[in-house]
Amino acid sequence: MSVQERKERERAGRERLIVATARELAEQQGWDAVTTRRLAERIEYSQPVLYSHFRGKREIIGAVALVGAAEMAALLRAAARAADGPRARAGALARAYLDFAERNPAVYDAMFQLDGGLAFAHDDTPEPLKDAFAALLENLEDVAGDGVHPGLFTEVFWAALHGLATLTRAGRLPPEETGRRIGLLVDRLAQV
Amino acid sequence: MSVQERKERERAGRERLIVATARELAEQQGWDAVTTRRLAERIEYSQPVLYSHFRGKREIIGAVALVGAAEMAALLRAAARAADGPRARAGALARAYLDFAERNPAVYDAMFQLDGGLAFAHDDTPEPLKDAFAALLENLEDVAGDGVHPGLFTEVFWAALHGLATLTRAGRLPPEETGRRIGLLVDRLAQV
DNA sequence: GATGCGACCCTAGCACTGCTAGACAATCGA
DNA sequence: TCGATTGTCTAGCAGTGCTAGGGTCGCATC
Known part of the structure; x- marks a missing residue:
């Protein structure tokens, strides 16, 4: 045995x-x-x-994505914990997200750009992915605003971050202004 | 001759x-x-x-991207023209953008996901790409808000749309709620 | 401790990819 | 009509993801 x-x-x-x-x-x-x-x-x-x-290369990419998701979730929570107040938390979250994407471009690609054969937005979505989304959600629901579903708000917030991350990394957006873009985004999206 | x-x-x-x-x-x-x-x-x-x-497959992808950019720019302008008022224009623009991405996923990929060997955010960026960005900019500057650089605002708005487009298409976001996401996004980002 | 068996791993090869060298044929100018 | 140039094709290279088959090793049993 x-x-x-x-x-x-x-x-x-x-x-x-x-x-x-x-x-x-x-x-x-x-x-x-x-x-x-x-x-x-x-x-x-x-x-x-x-x-x-692994069944093939795809599954290997998927495995990297899962490890990355767990890592990202932890980083997001740590960043949020270090901030005071809902609005500051949202800002810290956004910065931590983009920071992770910049520091781990390949992992970020595995998570969101490449096909890792992972299910999303379903019941059988792997736990680390759901947890990474949860890390966003639990720190954003306080700034979603009245009458706005926190999940929907988180999706929009996330999509905006994802767009900034990918467009910046692909050279579509000059990286110097990243800070100002985050500022504008959080300023407009987050309510009180 | x-x-x-x-x-x-x-x-x-x-x-x-x-x-x-x-x-x-x-x-x-x-x-x-x-x-x-x-x-x-x-x-x-x-x-x-x-x-x-063409030098290779990359350049072919790039050529498809340029054609797509020109097409997208025309569609964006047409959608904006049909709307009344700055805010409605922003909404129409967003819907047209996501509609294009959904109807032409491969072209959208060529433009923003794949490596077509194109320069971005530089002086030597091909004209169609600059023009597509211009189509966004000229219809968004009225809702950027006081003291906010219209270019920066357009970048953020664009990034958010891009994020919604790619995450939705990759199955990361359920497509049923796209309309509500656009509504929330425009509602928050656009200032009167 | 010898032995038969099963799990494990490697060599070799498949069909495919992007890309290119060199032979060949069609077309043009003189 | 002839020579040269332009254009196109056949064939092949190195590399890709993936797999079939044989062989070797370590284990449980006698």
Whole structure:
């Protein structure tokens, strides 16, 4: 029995290694550089080993996305905790969100740009994703305004942040003004 | 001389055919299905012909993006013209934008999601892209509010629309509520 | 401790991708 | 009519995600 447990531990460890290596490689050289061959070489196994853990490259991207979502949720909550008052919390949340996207572009891509084969906005949405949304929601409901559904407000707020994040990263928006854009956004969206 | 002119006309026509076919194929089966082989087969030429018009697949995507930008700019202006008053114009603009993204997902991807090798937010940004932004700007400056730079306001407004468009299309946001999200967004962002 | 079995992993290969070199044919100017 | 140039195609390269099959290792059993 203990032999089997050890094997499972080793398997789980190797799976984490795959995900961490994929993330690392993606951050270093972009997702295009994350090929199954290169990934296999870095973890010092052959390609087929990857497929004994994941159905394919898509699932690996999805796994990176889940890890990233958990990380982001924690960062968002920490940023919100450090702020005083609902409005300041909203601002801190927005800055933390864009900061995460800027510091972890590959992970952010895995979460929202690439196809990681993950379900969204459904009952079977993976927990880390729902939790990341919850981290936004619980810190925004106080500024949604009267008569506005907090969930809907959070969706709009999130979409705006997502737009800023992706357009900035793709070179569509000059990054120097990010701070002012956040200021304007929070100023207008957040009520009292 | 007229022979040369005819040849240039034919070349230009074939180039338009390539772009239109790429767009069509992408809308039908997604950009992944737009391979140089399939594209060449559809235009009834061999692959290398594509490379006599474009440096590579990237440039073809970029060409589709430019056509799309021109189309979008026209649609945005038409929608804005049909509305009465600054605020209603902003609303109409937002609906037209999301409508375009929903009706032409592949073109929208070419413009903002994929790498078409286009320069943005620079002096050498292609005219159609600058013009599409201008179409937003000229219909939003009246609702930017006092003391707010219209360009900055347009960027934020645009980012929010872009976020809604991409998250909705990727299944991250349920599409049923799109109308209410637009309502909330315009209601908060637009100042009288 | 030997043995048979099963889990595990690797080599090799498939069909596909974007892209290009070089041969060939059609068209043009003289 | 002939030579040169332009244009196009066939064939092939290196690389992609993914998989079938064989072989080797470590384990549970006798």
